[in-house]
Amino acid sequence: MALLEARALNKHFGGLHVTNNVDLALEPGEIHCLIGPNGAGKSTLFRLILGEHQPSSGQILFGGEDITALKSYKRIRRGMSVKFQVPGIFKALSVRQNLEIAMQQHYPPAALHAEIDRLLDFLKLEGEAKQLAGNLSHGQKQWLEIGMAVSLKPRLLLLDEPTAGMSPDETRATGDMIQRLNADGMTVLAVEHDMAFVRQVAHKVTVLHLGQVFAQGTIDEIVADERVAAIYLGQSTPSTDAPEAAHA
Numbered sequence: 001m002a003l004l005e006a007r008a009l010n011k012h013f014g015g016l017h018v019t020n021n022v023d024l025a026l027e028p029g030e031i032h033c034l035i036g037p038n039g040a041g042k043s044t045l046f047r048l049i050l051g052e053h054q055p056s057s058g059q060i061l062f063g064g065e066d067i068t069a070l071k072s073y074k075r076i077r078r079g080m081s082v083k084f085q086v087p088g089i090f091k092a093l094s095v096r097q098n099l100e101i102a103m104q105q106h107y108p109p110a111a112l113h114a115e116i117d118r119l120l121d122f123l124k125l126e127g128e129a130k131q132l133a134g135n136l137s138h139g140q141k142q143w144l145e146i147g148m149a150v151s152l153k154p155r156l157l158l159l160d161e162p163t164a165g166m167s168p169d170e171t172r173a174t175g176d177m178i179q180r181l182n183a184d185g186m187t188v189l190a191v192e193h194d195m196a197f198v199r200q201v202a203h204k205v206t207v208l209h210l211g212q213v214f215a216q217g218t219i220d221e222i223v224a225d226e227r228v229a230a231i232y233l234g235q236s237t238p239s240t241d242a243p244e245a246a247h248a
């Protein structure tokens with residue numbers, strides 16, 4: 001059974017048909033990347049899945065249960081977690097305090113600090129525990145945000161352009177983190193423009209175009225698809241990152 005399933009999902013904004021009959025299924029344990037040209041409807045689909053938008057029609061199932069009418073916080077309670085592009089960290093608090101806020105109600109005090117230490121190590125932030133979050137580099141802030149999103153061990157992690165603004169090394173390290181989380185059982189859906197990241201992590205790629213599922217497959221199938229290259233005309237295309245160049 002799919003962990004997440006969108007069935008015939010539609011979303012209209014006034015006369016604009018932004019999500020057009022989208023079917024999408026994520027198998028448990030999958031890393032699935034959602035790509036597509038600007039305005040394709042990626043963010044809207046993401047927000048439908050999270051419950052920030054209500055679909056005009058269609059269904060969303062999580063763990064086989066219909067969650068279409070559930071509010072975001074109830075979806076989160078069932079095991080979804082999200083990392084948005086703009087970090088929601090508390091800049092005036094330390095890195096450790098940020099993690100404490102995310103975790104303290106869910107771990108007994110005796111276990112909390114060991115768990116935070118483990119997470120700091122995982123996030124490559126072990127040397128920054130006392131640092132104010134506002135003083136972290138751009139990449140480190142993203143990692144702290146990922147840490148907060150995964151601290152309660154969600155079943156499904158939703159990532160909105162997790163590597164935006166990162167250097168190639170930071171992007172690679174972020175991909176490593178996502179792969180380690182996935183190896184521990186986390187299913188991941190990432191909206192991402194960075195094809196090096198998609199190539200590194202994605203088991204499956206869905207291309208959205210004009211609100212519809214335009215193509216689906218492995219990254220190799222997607223970059224070899226001339227129809228996909230054509231819809232990226234005038235924008236940076238997935239095929240610009242050839243396999244040998246992806247991690248150069």
Ligand SMILES: Nc1ncnc2c1ncn2[C@@H]1O[C@H](COP(=O)(O)OP(=O)(O)OP(=O)(O)O)[C@@H](O)[C@H]1O
Pocket residue numbers: 013016018036037038039040041042043044045
């Ligand atoms: N709340 C809204 N009201 C009206 N139109 C909207 C709303 N949200 C998105 N749209 C429109 O829906 C279309 C798809 O937008 P969306 O942000 O989902 O695309 P995207 O694929 O995420 O684009 P990008 O890659 O540029 O972020 C755009 O034409 C956008 O203007």
